[in-house]
Amino acid sequence: MTSIQQRAALQRQIWAIANDVRGAVDGWDFKQYVLGTLFYRFISENFAIYIEADDDSIHYAGLPDNIITPDIKDDAIKTKGYFIYPSQLFANVAARANSNESLNTDLADIFAAIENSASGYPSGRDIKGLFADFDTTSNRLGTTVKDKNTRLAAVLKGVAGLDFGDAHSGDFESNHIDLFGDAYEFLISNYAANAGKSGGEFFTPQHVSKLIAQLAMHKQTRVNKIYDPACGSGSLLLQAKKHFDAHIIEDGFYGQELNHTTYNLARMNMFLHNINYDKFNIQLGDTLIAPHFDGDKPFDAIVSNPPYSVKWIGSDDPTLINDDRFAPAGVLAPKSKADFAFVLHALSYLSGKGRAAIVCFPGIFYRSGAEAKIRQYLVDNNYVETIIALAPNLFFGTTIAVTILVLSKHKTDTTPSSLMPVACSKKKPTTTCCWIPTSTRSWPCSTARRMSSTLPVPYRLSRLQPMITTSR
Template sequence: MTSIIQKQELQNKIWKIANDVRGSVDGWDFKHFVLGALFYRFISENFTKYIEGGDDSIDYANILDKVITPEIIDDAVKTKGYFIYPSQLFVNVAKTANTNPNLNTDLKAIFNAIESSANGYPSEEDIKGLFADFDTTSTRLGNTVENKNSRLAAVLKGVEELNFGDFEDSEIELFGDAYEFLIGNYAANAGKSGGEFFTPVHVSKLIAQLAMHKQEKVNKIYDPAAGSGSLLLQAKKHFDNHIIEEGFFGQEINHTTYNLARMNMFLHNINYDKFNIALGDTLHHPHFIDDKPFDAIVSNPPYSVKWIGDDDPTLINDDRFAPAGVLAPKSKADFAFVLHALSYLSSKGRAAIVCFPGIFYRGGAEQKIRKYLVDNNFVETIISVAPNLFYGTSIAVTILVLSKHKTDTKTQFIDASGEDFFKKVTNNNMMTDDHIDMIMELFDSKADVPHVAVSIDNSKIAENDYNLSVSSYVVAKDNRVKINIEELNNEVSKTVKKIDKLRTDINAIIKEIEA
C-alpha cells in the first residue's frame, strides 16, 4: 500500500504543475489538458505492461511500429479495449515534446488513432470520444501553433516528471488517486459548477457504504447521475473486486463529465468490459432500462432542476413513475430521480441518494410521492448531514436510503448534522472516517439514541402527513442554560436591597453637602 506521505507529495507536485503550466488560462478551462495528459500517460503505461507481460527481454517503447502484426492488434483490442503503437506511447511523445514543431497535430492524430483502434470491437462505445476534450488546437493553449506546442510540451513534461514508480498495483492506485485529487481540486476552485460533477470523497465513502452495507456480493452498482464517477469508484475502493460481480454502470448528461467518468474508470484499472457509462438524459432517455435490476445504487443527482414533468402526458405511464400515481413537479425533479432509482433497484438491493431537504416536507405532488414510498415500506433511513459539505453550496443535504427488503415497518431517522459528525477544514466541513463509522454504526444497529437517532412506525409518519424531515422526529438537544427561578429571585431581591441601601447612603451624603 502506498504511503500517505508519498500520496501527499505527489498531490502537491501535480497541483503545482497544473498551476504552473496553465499560465494565465483559467484553471477550470485548463483542466482537460492536465487530466487528459495524466490519462494518456496511464493508458500508455498500462498498455505497455500488458504487451510486455512481465518479460524483461521485451521493451515495447523501443519496438518499431512496423513489426506489429494484425494478430497482435486484434488480441490486444479484445483484451484491453484499445491499441497503442510504440511510437504513440506517452513516453516517446514526451521525449521529443520540446522540439517537435508538429506536437499539437501529432497528438491529435495519436488520440484519434487510439479511439479508432476500437472500431468494430465490443469496446468501441467505451473508447469513442475519450480524448474529445483534449483539444490540441484550442485557443486556450495559445493563439499560434508555437504557443500551443509550448504549452502542450509543458503539460506533457510536467506529467512526465511525476514519480509513480514501476507500473504495479500500488502505482495504479497512485494514478487513480492523482486523477481524483485533481478533479476534486478543480471542483473546489470552480464552486457551484464543480459541485455539479464531483461528490467530495468523504461523502462518497458514506454513500457507498450505505448502499453496499452487509451485502456479501452485488451483481452490479449503478449511478443515474454519474458525474465524474467518484461515487461508483468509492464502492470499488471500499469493497473487494469480487463483491461487485458485473461491474459499474452509470449515466451522465454532460458530455465533458461523461468523458471524465470513463477516464476515471480506466485510471482505477477497471477494464472496459467491467464498466458501462452512458451519455444522455436519465429522466427522458434512460439507459439500462431493460437490464436486470441493480443490487446497489448510489447517486447525488442535481438539486431541484427543472424537467418536462406532466407537460409530457406519456410520463405518467412510464414504469418508473406510474406506481406513485403522480409525477415530480416540473420545477423540482428531485423525486423523479428517486423514483427512477427505485425502479432500477433489485429486490435485495439498497439505494443511497443525496437529496435536497425540501422534498421531505413540502406538500403537493412531493407529499403524494412520499406517501407512496412510506406506504410501500421502501424508506429504510433518512440522514441529515452537516451543512457546507459540498462544493458550491452550503446547504445541509439529506441522504435517503431506499430498500426493497425491509423486515419491519419502521423508518429510521438520523441527525448527523451536529458538531460530533464533522470537522471544519478551510472553507468547508468534512466527515472523517470516524464520523462515517459513527453514522454506519447507527444505521446498522437501528438503535434509538436521544437527540441523534430514532425509528418511527410508518403509521405514525402517515399521521404526520407523511412528513419525512429528520427534525420532525429527532428532538434536538436543548443546549440552553437552565436557570433556577427561585435562586434568581433571591439574587434579584438581594441586588434590589443593595441598590436601595446605596440610594439611601447617596441621599444622606447629598443632604450633608447641601447643609
Template sequence: MTREQERDELHRAIWQIANDLRGSVDGWDFKSYVLGILFYRFISENLQTHINKAEWETGNTDFDYAKLSDEEAEFGRKDTVNEKGFYILPSELFFNIQINAEKNSNLNVDLHRIFKDIESSANGTDSEDDLKGLFDDVDVNSNKLGGTVEQRNTRLGKILKAIAGLRLGDYQENNIDAFGDAYEYLMTMYASNAGKSGGEFFTPQEVSELLAEITVVGKTSVNKVYDPACGSGSLLLKFAKVLGKENVRQGFYGQEVNITTYNLCRINMFLHDINFEKFNIGHGDTLMDPMHWDDEPFDAIVSNPPYSIKWEGDANPLLINDPRFSPAGVLAPKSKADLAFTMHMLSWLATSGTAAIVEFPGVLYRGGAEQKIRKYLIDNNYVDAVIQLPPDLFFGTTIATCIIVLKKSKKDNATLFIDASAEFTRGGNKNKLSDTQRKKILNAFVAREGVDHFAKLVDNKEIEANDYNIAVSSYIEQQNTSVATDIIMLNQHIGEIVARQTELRKAIDAIVNDLENVEV
C-alpha cells in the same frame, strides 16, 4: 517516508503542475488537459506492461514493446484490443512522444492524430462505445492554450514533460493506486476552486464512501452497481474501494448528461484500472432517455443527482404511464425533478438491494406532488432511513443536504432518522466528514436503534400522522448545549462592572481636569 507522506508529495507535485502550467486558462477548463495527458500516460504504460509481461512469460525477457517498430507491433493488435479494449503503436506511446515533445513543431498535430488513432483502434469491437470521443475535451488546437501554434505546442510540451516527471511508478510499487488517486485529488481541487460550475459534477470522497458503505452493509460482493447521474464517477468507484473491484461481479453502470463530465467518467474508470468490459457509462438524460433498461435491476444504487432541476413532468402526457413513475400516481413537479430521480432509482432497484441518494432538503417536507410521492414511499415501506448531513460539505453549495436510503425488502415498518448535522470538521474552505464521523453515521445506520439527539426509529404510522413529513428535525430534538445561567449572580456581576466603570470615569475626569488647569 510513510505511505501518507508519499501520497501528499504526489498531490503537491500534481497541483503544482496544474497551477504552474495553466497560465491564463481557467482551472476548470484546464483540467481536461492535465487529466487527459495523465490518462494518455496511464494507458500507454498499462498497454506496454500488459504486452511486455506476456512476452516475458514465454521466456523472452529482453522484449520491450516500446522499442519495436510500428510494423513489427501490428502483429498483436487484434488480440490486444480484445483484451484491453484499445491499441497504441510503439511510436505513439506517451514516453516516446514526450522525449522530443519540446522540440516538436508539429506536436499538436501529432497528439491529435494519436488520440484519434487510440479511439479508432476500438472501432468494430466491444469497446468501441467506451473509447469513442474519449479525448474530445483535450483540444490541442484550442486558443485556450495559446494564440499561435507555437504557443500551444510550448504549453503542450511542458504539460507532457511535467506529467512524465511524476514518479507514479514508485507509488504503484507501494500499493498506492497512483493514477486513480491523482485523478481524485485533481478533481477535488478543481471542484473546490471552480465553485458551482465544477463542483456540481463531483461528490466529496468521504460522502461517496459513506453512500457506498450504506448500500453494501452485510455484503461482501454485489452483481451490479449503478448511478443515474454519475458525474465523473467518484460515487461508483467507491465500490471498488469498499468491496474491491473484483467483488463488483458484473460491473459499474452509470449515465451522465454533461458530455465533458461523461468523458471524464470513462477516463476515471480506466485510471482506476476498471477494464472496458466491467463498466457501461451512457451519455444522455436519465429521466427522459434512460440507457440501461436491459441492465436493471441493480443491487446497489448511489447517486447525488442535480438539485431541483426542471424536467418535462406532467407537460409530457406519456410520463405518467412510464413504469418508473406511474406507481406513485403523480409526477414530480416540472420545476423540481428531485423525486423523479428517486422514483427512477426505486424502480430499477433489485428486491434485495439498497439505494442511497443525496437529496435537496426540500423534498423531505414540501407539499403538493412531492408529498404524494412521499406518501407512496412511506405507505409501501420503501424508505429505510433519512440522514441529515452537515452544511457546506459539497462543492458549489453550502446547503445542508440529506441522504434518503431506499429498500424494497425491510424487516420492520419503520423509518430510521439520523441527525448528523453536527458531524463535521472544518477543512480549508469546506466542512468535511472525518473517518470517525463517517463511521459513527454508518454504525447508527447498521444498529437501527435510538440514540438521544442523534438517531430515532419512527413507526411509519407516526410519519403518516405527521402528513408524511420526513425531515429529520421533525423527529429528533437537537441537544441543548447552552449553559444554564444564575440570574442573581449575573446581576451581581453586572453591578460590579457598572461600579468599576463609574470609578474609571471619575479617574479619567480627574486626569482631564488636572491637564486643563496646567498653566502654559
C-alpha cells in the same frame, strides 16, 4: 518515504504543474489538458506493461511500429480494449515534445488513432470520444501554433516528471495504479473545489462518497452490479470498488451522465482505476427522459448524488405519467423540481434484494403538493429504510445541509420503530429539518435528538466533520 508521504508529495507536485503551466488560462477551462495528459500517460504505461508481460527482454517503447502484426494488435484490443503503437506511447511523445513543431497535430492524430483502434470491437463504445475534450487546436492553449505547442509540451513534461514509482517492479496494480487513480481524483476534487457551483455537479467528495457506498452495500456480501443514474465523474461508483472487495461486484459498474465532458471524465476515471472496458458501462444522455439500462436486470446497489431541484419536462410530456418508473406513485415530480423523479427512477431500477442510497435536497422532505404525495407513496409501500440529514458545507459549491435517502424493497418490518431517522449538526441537532418517515410532515431534528449507538457501523458518520448525533 511512506505511502502517505508519497501521495502528499505527488499531489503537491501535480497541482503545482496544473497551476504553473496554465498561465493565464482559467483553471476550469484547462482541466481537460491536465486530466487528459495524466490519462494518456496511464493508458500508455498500462498498455506497455501488458505487451511486455513481465518479459525483461522486451522494452515496448523501444520497438519499431512495423514489428506489430495484425494478430498482436487484434489480441491486444480484445483484451485491453484499445491499441497504442510504440511511437504513440506517452513516454516517446513527451521525450521529443520540446522539439516537435507539429506536436499539437501529432497529439490529435494519436488520440484519434487510439479511439479508432477500438472501432468494430466490443470496446468501441467505451473508447470512442475519450479524448474529445482534449482540443489541441484550441485558442485556450495559445493564439499561434508555437504557443499551443509550448503549452502542450509543458503539460507533457510536467506529467512525465511525476513519480508514480517503477511500473516494472512490484505489484503494478496495487502500487502504480493506486497512485494514478488517487492523483486523478485529487485533481478532479481540487478543480471542483475551485469551480464554485458547477464543481458540485460532477464530483462528490470522497468522504461522502464512501458513506453512500457503504449504505448501498450494507449487509450485501455480493451484488450483481452497481449503478449511478447521474454519475458525474464516477466518484461514487469508484468508492464502491475502493472500499469493497472487487469480487463481490460481479458484473461491474454502470452509470449515465448528461454532460458530455463529465461523461468522458467518468470513463477515463474507470480506466485509471483499472476497471477494464468489459466491467463498466457509462452512457451519455438524460436519465429522466432517455434512460439506458431499462431492459437490463435490476441493480442490487444504486448510489447517486443527482442535481438538486433542477427543471425537467415533467407533466409537459403526457406519456411520462404512464412510464413504469413514475406511474406507481400516481403523480410526477414538479416540473421545477426533478428531485423525486430521480428518486423514483432509482427505485424502479432497484432489485428486490438491493438498496439505493441517494443524496437529496432537504426540501423534498417537507414541500407540499406532488412531492408530499410521492413521500406518502414511499412510506405506504415501506420503501424508506433510512434518512440521514448531513451537516452543511460538506459539498463543493453549496452550503446546504443535504440528506441521504436510503431505499429498500425487501423490508419486512413495517412498524414505525423500523424506520431510522438520523440527524447531524456541528454539536447537536437544532433547526435542520429531519423527515421522520412515519409521516409526510417535517419535524425539527430535536424531535429525534435522543440518539445513541444503535446504528450499524456503516451508518455511523464518525469520520464526517462536523460530528453527528444519532437516535432511533
